[in-house]
Amino acid sequence: MNVKISLPDGSQREYPQGVKGADIALSISEGLARNALAIEVNGEVWDLARPITNDASVKILTWNDKSGKTTFWHSSAHLLAEALEALYPGVKFGIGPAIDSGFYYDVDLGDRTFGEGDLVAIENKMKELAKKDSAYVRKDVSKTEALDYFNKKADPYKIELISGLQDGSITFYQQGNFVDLCKGPHIPHTGFIKAVKLTNVAGAYWRGDEKNKMLTRIYGITFPKQKELDEYVHLMEEAKKRDHRKLGKELELFAFSEKVGMGLPLWLPKGTILRERLEQFMRKAQVRAGYDPVVTPHIGGKSLYVTSGHYEKYGKDSFQPIHTPDENEEFLLKPMNCPHHCEIYKTKPRSYRDLPIRLAEFGTVYRYEQSGELHGLTRVRGFTQDDAHIFCRPDQVKDEFIKVIDLVLHVFKSLGFDNYTAQVSLRDPANKQKYIGQDHLWDKAEKEIQEAADERGLKTVAVEGEAAFYGPKLDFMVKDALGRSWQLGTIQVDYNLPQRFELEYVGSDNQRHTPVMIHRAPFGSLERFVAVLIEHCAGNFPLWLAPDQIAVLPISERFNDYAAKVFDALKAQDIRGLLDDRDEKIGRKIRDAETKKIPFMLIVGEREAAENRVAVRKHGQGDQGSVSLDEFVNNFKVECAAP
């Protein structure tokens, strides 16, 4: 009996029934067989040693395939576990999956404590074990057998995992002396793993539940070649140089102070310029899009948030109420702007003809984030949203939503963010009590969001359980320098708060109706946006945003007068920058300006002073030759136009 095997190039070959992936790879080429890690059989990844009994279309997976890497790293997690068991007999194992880059294993070390210093010893053990070329052997086991094995090892985590599995679908994998519960697949043997780096140790709750015990999570990454590990390490070092916390300090954009409080950023003068440019950019875009700017206070009466539901949901985990000499009075630092905007809506009766009403505010809000969550500017306790609330009729929701998508995309495009994910954040259907409002309105809102995104041709991923408590969202996610994903822009459809605040408008039928609210923030928060922007451009901001756009560098003190004249002329044209009239050599001044990532350096000496010219040097690009001062200003203005 033969089986028909289709290959990715469309060709078909016949092999004896029970043929293994390894055989197929070898029949194609020796090189492929040498690099083969696994095989995709009808879309499912299998071990190369697993017999294929039916016709199938297959693809041999190597390191160059994403699922090849995943398999490689999953097998590496087993190797890590083998090393841990060898070094620390009696450790208990949780789970050990592959992740985007690398893998981890959650382990219970019992009474042992364990720091990053211990990692080198484990790495070495892994390398030693890898050299044994131990095959990863798959074995079907019954549930009883499986439970029996881990009962003997007294591993409560594996026992818990097995208990949730169905008899008949349980497999073990063994390499060397280490046996693990695992559905596979794996690479053929440990010898493929040539380079190992354990990157960090962290605590992680068993099964991600903070009520459970915290296990020790060991993160690592492995490669088939040492060179690839070296490249990876180099890449990580480069990424660290882009970290907005590092650049924020170096470029004097923002700072934190223990006395002010954790998570409460201080914007330094240069950071403030950056931030105000962004605000101005957004204000302009919003005026064009029909928004009305409003301003509301930083605090609001407690009842405002009782009405909105925020108090019930977040009250005890928030900054606590502010009290006044009047004992019955309580104010909250505003964690959201929407309730204030609802009150603005209510200042007068609204007609269906007035809608949509779009109220926009750069509103600073305060949220008591858990201390361990704070992270540079991306996660803070006080931040400014480029917030707006659109109050509209039900028939206007989709149109308005699409307009907001366009605005968000305009922002991203203007700043060169092309690597974002659009995420439709839905309710967790298993946990509906976490949300307010009626089912049918949620369903409607979720449908409208998806339709609007589809209509704009946006590729989206839907994620359950990520909605706000009052409504579903469309979130725009962007990764930071170190690969961590952050939410920037967000658009939310909300049928609930208008009801709670008893908002209404008079329809064409002369009846009272409840409007729909769209919450939206294209930047999300200025703080987080600036953080991601810093990392995105590695501190080399576009000219229109750069805190210092030019540095005027006299060759020597003899030309300080001319340099000052040039500098004043530029300032008169609203060009930002500095005059470096220190008693330093020009090489030094250039170096310092380059380090500060100032886009243009204007070098002036005898030649320039004589002819009213400037020698232009561009950051990172070197000498651009000399032009007249007027010409420079004209060119600059063109290049510096804000989008």
Place this chain on the structure above:
RNA sequence: GCCGAGAUAGCUCAGCGGUAGAGCAGCUGAUUCGUAAUCAGCAGGUCGUGGGUUCAAAUCCCAUUCUCGGCUCCA
């Protein structure tokens, strides 16, 4: 909030039981210079904070604050 690591001059870091160190930045002076660091001198820290052990603590122990890596959370 939880697990682990850390905090030394403005910045980056060395020192890890025996009277606080370097480079850069800063200040002063010399130099007046043509595209990524001119030279010399000076000054600068109750070693995060509070307790403890010790003849002696930056160094060891405890607590606390903040930072970092994750986990949980994220209106």
